[in-house]
Amino acid sequence: MNEIVSFVMSVPGLRRLLGDAADVFIHEQMRLKEYKQMHYDYAESLQSRKALQALLRTLLTQSAEHVETCSKQLLLDIHEKMQDAENIYKDVYEVVLRLNDQFPGDIGIFCAFLLNHVRLMPGEGIFLEANTPHAYLCGGKKKRKNAVINKRIEAIECMSSSDNVVRAGLTSKFKDIETLVSMLTYKCASASEQKIRSISFDRTIGDGEVHFFKPPINEFSVLQIYLKKDHIQKVEGLKGPSIMICTQGNGIVAVEEKQHFVRAGLVFFVGAFLETVFTANSDLFIIYRAFVEV
DSSP, X not given: OHHHHHHXXXXXXXXXXXXXXXXXXXXXXXXXXXXXXXXXXXXXXXHHHHHHHHHHHHHHTSOHHHHHHHHHHHHHHXXXXXXXXXXXXXXXXXXXXXXXXXXXXXXXXXXXXXXXXXXXXXXEEEEOOTTOOOOOOOOSSSOOOOEEEEETTEEEEEOOOOSOOOOOSSOSSOOOHHHHHHHOOOOOOOHHHHEEEOBOOOSEEESSEEEEEOOSSSSOEEEXXXXXXTOXXXXXXXXXXXXXXXXXXXXXXXXXXXXXXXXXTOEXXXXXXXXXXXXXXXXXXXEEEEEOXX
């Protein structure tokens, strides 16, 4: 929240877009900050979230003409200040420029000042609870999405059952701003608090690496199976169904003594309590396995 307040105070294009709402937001956050220095309770946290909700509603409901004017000012300011900007500002400025290249003048470029910018390194993941806004920016060999796990080149996103995707910017599809504004939690946390790392998985044996990602929910877990050429990995039958995807290389997956050739891009299902054996044919053979045990 402190970073958001700093951006609203010091980024002219953003402050101009928000108008009087910027002053109201800053005043409210300063008042709450002074209050919390004495004591903290849930009511004050709720007030802080409501202030952020009001700010987002104001931002997303500006006219197209006003957004265009303020985005031009924002881009001019960024180009002037980029070289001497502090790291936290430079990081967000780079995101804004990249987003504007893809969606020129879109209201979504201003949302970069309200969201964490997270870089996932190989082996890292991130968990986003329900009703948390996010946008996948880029990936590939340099970088690579609610648990998103990055290993080597590719990333996967595993999501619990949902009947909606609500959009408000950076899209050519339908935008439902009021629904989005009303459904979000507005919980503030640093990027590091939302990252998850793999833990040991003791129901496997073999030559490869098996990484177990367990988010703080019951809906799913994810295994990442990483094999080098000719390596073999056996995984015991799990107490629930699995969906697997090969993201790199090719190899053989044996289930109930039946062998299946698997290559990058192939998705397949494995039932509960079935032992699986993975054999790498290529230099690298990477499988992600999402599952739930019941």
